[in-house]
Amino acid sequence: MQHRLDDIDRKILALLQQDGRMSLADLADKVGLSPSPCLRRVRIMEKAGIISRYVAVLSQQSVGLPVSVFISIKLESQREDALNKFGKAIARWPEVLECYLMTGPRDYLLRVVVADLAAYEQFLKQKLTRLDGIASIESSFALEQVKYTNVLPI
Amino acid sequence: MQHRLDDIDRKILALLQQDGRMSLADLADKVGLSPSPCLRRVRIMEKAGIISRYVAVLSQQSVGLPVSVFISIKLESQREDALNKFGKAIARWPEVLECYLMTGPRDYLLRVVVADLAAYEQFLKQKLTRLDGIASIESSFALEQVKYTNVLPI
DNA sequence: ATTGAAATTCTTTGGAT
DNA sequence: ATCCAAAGAATTTCAAT
Numbered sequence: 001m002q003h004r005l006d007d008i009d010r011k012i013l014a015l016l017q018q019d020g021r022m023s024l025a026d027l028a029d030k031v032g033l034s035p036s037p038c039l040r041r042v043r044i045m046e047k048a049g050i051i052s053r054y055v056a057v058l059s060q061q062s063v064g065l066p067v068s069v070f071i072s073i074k075l076e077s078q079r080e081d082a083l084n085k086f087g088k089a090i091a092r093w094p095e096v097l098e099c100y101l102m103t104g105p106r107d108y109l110l111r112v113v114v115a116d117l118a119a120y121e122q123f124l125k126q127k128l129t130r131l132d133g134i135a136s137i138e139s140s141f142a143l144e145q146v147k148y149t150n151v152l153p154i
Numbered sequence: 155m156q157h158r159l160d161d162i163d164r165k166i167l168a169l170l171q172q173d174g175r176m177s178l179a180d181l182a183d184k185v186g187l188s189p190s191p192c193l194r195r196v197r198i199m200e201k202a203g204i205i206s207r208y209v210a211v212l213s214q215q216s217v218g219l220p221v222s223v224f225i226s227i228k229l230e231s232q233r234e235d236a237l238n239k240f241g242k243a244i245a246r247w248p249e250v251l252e253c254y255l256m257t258g259p260r261d262y263l264l265r266v267v268v269a270d271l272a273a274y275e276q277f278l279k280q281k282l283t284r285l286d287g288i289a290s291i292e293s294s295f296a297l298e299q300v301k302y303t304n305v306l307p308i
Numbered sequence: 309a310t311t312g313a314a315a316t317t318c319t320t321t322g323g324a325t
Numbered sequence: 326a327t328c329c330a331a332a333g334a335a336t337t338t339c340a341a342t
Binding site: 003005013016017018019020021048049050051052053054055056057058059060062063064065068070087090091094095096097098099100101102103104106108109113140141142143144145146147148149150151152153154 | 307
C-alpha cells in the first residue's frame with residue numbers, strides 16, 4: 001500500500017488535482033515525459049489508491065444549495081459499535097457531505113448542505129434527531145465559503 | 155447566472171459528480187441523449203459556472219497527510235476589512251483546504267491537512283499565530299474521516 | 309434543441325532502446 | 326523505465342431537421 005512518490009509523480013498529482021481532465025499529452029508535456037510513461041505512472045497511482053477518483057465539482061450556489069451547516073454531535077456512548085452504527089447512518093444521507101469522528105468533547109462533526117433554513121430544519125427533524133443515542137447537537141452556519149479545495153499540499 | 159436545470163441536466167450533474175471522466179458516449183447513453191446535445195448541455199453548465207471544475211481526488215492517507223484538524227478562530231474585530239484581510243491570508247496557505255466564515259461566537263472555521271502533530275505545530279507557530287487580530291484559536295482533531303464527498307444532493 | 313456522420317484529437321498498446 | 330509510432334477510441338463540429 002505504501003508507494004514511494006518521486007518528483008514527477010508529485011507533479012502529476014498536483015496537476016491532476018487542479019485539472020482532472022487535462023489531456024495526457026499536456027500532462028506528459030508539463031512533467032517532461034512522453035505520453036506512455038506518463039500514463040503508466042497515472043495508472044499505477046490509480047491502482048494504488050493514491051488517486052481515488054475523478055469528479056466534477058459543482059457550485060453550491062448555482063445548484064441552489066448555498067447553505068453549509070456544521071453540526072457537532074455528542075453521543076451518549078462512545079462504545080465502538082455505537083460509533084459505527086451512527087457513522088453508517090450518517091453516511092447514507094446525501095445532505096451530509098463530510099463527517100468526521102473527532103477528539104474532544106464532541107464525537108462527530110458534520111458538514112451538511114441544504115437549500116435554506118427550512119430544509120435544514122427538515123433534515124434535523126426528519127433525520128438526525130430520529131437517531132438513537134444522541135446526547136447533544138450543536139449547529140453553526142457558514143456565512144461564506146472563503147476557501148474550498150481538494151488540492152492536498154503534497 | 156440563474157439557470158433552470160431540467161431532469162436531464164440534473165442527471166448529467168449527478169453522473170459527472172461521481173465520475174468526472176465518464177466518456178461522453180456513456181454519459182449521453184445514460185441520460186438518453188446522443189453525444190452532441192449531451193455535450194452541448196455540459197458546455198453550457200460549465201460556462202454558467204454550475205460545473206466549477208474537474209479534479210482528481212487523492213487519498214490523504216496515501217500521500218502521507220492523514221491528519222485533518224478543525225480550527226475555530228475568533229478575531230478581535232469583525233469589521234469587514236479585518237475579515238477580508240484574514241480570509242485572504244488564510245486562502246494562500248496550502249494546508250488550509252476549507253475555510254468558512256461562520257455565525258456564532260467563532261468567526262472562522264478551517265480544515266487544515268497535515269502529516270502529523272509536529273507539522274500541525276509548525277503550521278500554528280509559523281503561520282497562523284503570526285497573523286494579527288486573532289483573539290482565540292481552538293483546535294479539534296479528526297480521528298477518522300467517516301464520509302467525504304463532493305456529491306451535492308441536487 | 310436534437311440528430312447523425314465526418315473530421316479531428318486523444319488515449320492506449322506494443323516493439324525497441 | 327522510457328520512447329516512438331501505429332491502432333483504436335473518444336471528442337467535437339456541422340449541415341440538416
